[in-house]
Amino acid sequence: MTVKAAKSHPSRKRLVVFVVYPDIVLLDLVGPLQVFSHAPDPVMQGNGYECVVVSVSGGLIKTNTVVSIPSKPIDSVLDREIHTLIVVGGDGAIPGRRDAALISAINRLAEQAYRVCSVCSGALVLAAAGWLDGRRAVTHWDDFQMLTEEFPHVKTELDPIFIKDGNVWTSAGITAGIDMALAIVSEDLGRSSAMVVARSMVAQMVRSGGQSQFSPALVRQASDGAGRFEALHLWMADHLAAPLPVETLAAQAGMSARNFARAYANATGTTPAKAVEAMRIERAQDLLETTTKSLKQISTLCGFGDEDRMRRAFLRTLHVSPAEYRSNFQV
Structure with a gap:
């Protein structure tokens, strides 16, 4: 299936249609909706998009919160030129992927859209409609197995x-829909317009699709579920420029080096040395994205010692050099 070619209407707002159904994740909708509702068009000197929320029959749609969302019937936009169609995600996507009326309606909308997108588990619905066959796609990590097993023609x-x-976009879980929406605004209206929205939302600007949905800091916290080494991790983050051998970390944790290494690996699933390297890479990524400091300065501030060690660590972990990473992600 292919999407239509875009038509240029510099004096007309681009129509963004959000498809919802019962039990959507509220933030899957309102995050991207907020982005498109306030994206300035430098040509029109006003908002660049018109947003409409639709469902099969219209009316109030239950979300995964106490808030229900009003929607218009899908038929109300069938005769309009759709610039971006977004299928929202949520637990309702699981029954939704087998809802013949919903799938049929999405196909009718997608056939008249320039761009087709999904947020989170909305990829299950798009896949069921056939729009992801033969394409690369991503979804929330919790739905990855279902998408992979049920839709083998999707390059998950x-x-x-x-x-x-x-012109088919898919995003990972929840807040990744905001990143996708910002990237779409950047493509449509220019990077400066996306930055205006990101700043107003106090959002990180602008994460590329090549970045991971798994935050290293969040992975550490999840691995150390009991929080045994939380204080140590905070201390490590403040001392990355200094040498951090296992003996230093053990002393900070009040343990012998041998007992510390074993206890740390059992609690976090990684070695102290790998944890230090991961934190240094994470800090270097932030500095490469947000500053103009030289690679030599960054390697020193992050404790790598020299550019070559930082480069080897980046290639081993991220499969790109620090210079390539900056080129791709610097704000």
Whole structure:
């Protein structure tokens, strides 16, 4: 299935249609909706998008919160030129992928859209409609197995926060929908317009789809579920420029080096040395994205010692050099 070619209407707002159904994740909808509702068009000197929320029959749609969302019937936009169609995610996507009326309606909308997208588990619905066959796609990590097993013709990927394959976009869980929406605004209206929205939302600007949906800091916290080494991790983050051998970390934790190494690996699933390297890479990524400091300065501030060690660590972990990473992600 292919999407239509875009038409240029510099004096007309681009129509963004959000498809909802019972039990959507509220943030899957309102995050991207907020982005498109306030994206300035430098040509029109006003908002660049018109947003409409639709469901099969219209009316109030239950979300995964106490808030229900009003929607218009899908038929109300069938005769309009759709610039971006977004299928929202949520637990309702599981029964939704087998809802013949919903799938049929999405196909009718997608056939008249320039761009087709999904947020989170909305990829299950898009896949059921056939729009992801032969394409790279991503979804929330919790739905990855279902998408992979039920739709073998989809080239499912686990890591990225969003993927653009032609004019079909898919995003990972929840807040990744905001990243995808910002990237779409950047493509449509320019990077400056996306930055205006990101700043107003106090959002990180602008995460590329190549970045991972798994935050290293969050992975550490999840692995150390009991929080045994939480204080140590905070201390490590404040002392990355200094040498951090296992003996130093053990002393900070009040343990012998041998007992510390064993206890740390049992609690976090990784070695102290790998944890230090991961934190240094994470800090270097932030500095590469947000500052103009030289690679030598960054390698020193992050404790790598020299550029070559930082480069080897990046290639081993991220499969790109620090210079390539900066080129891709610097704000």
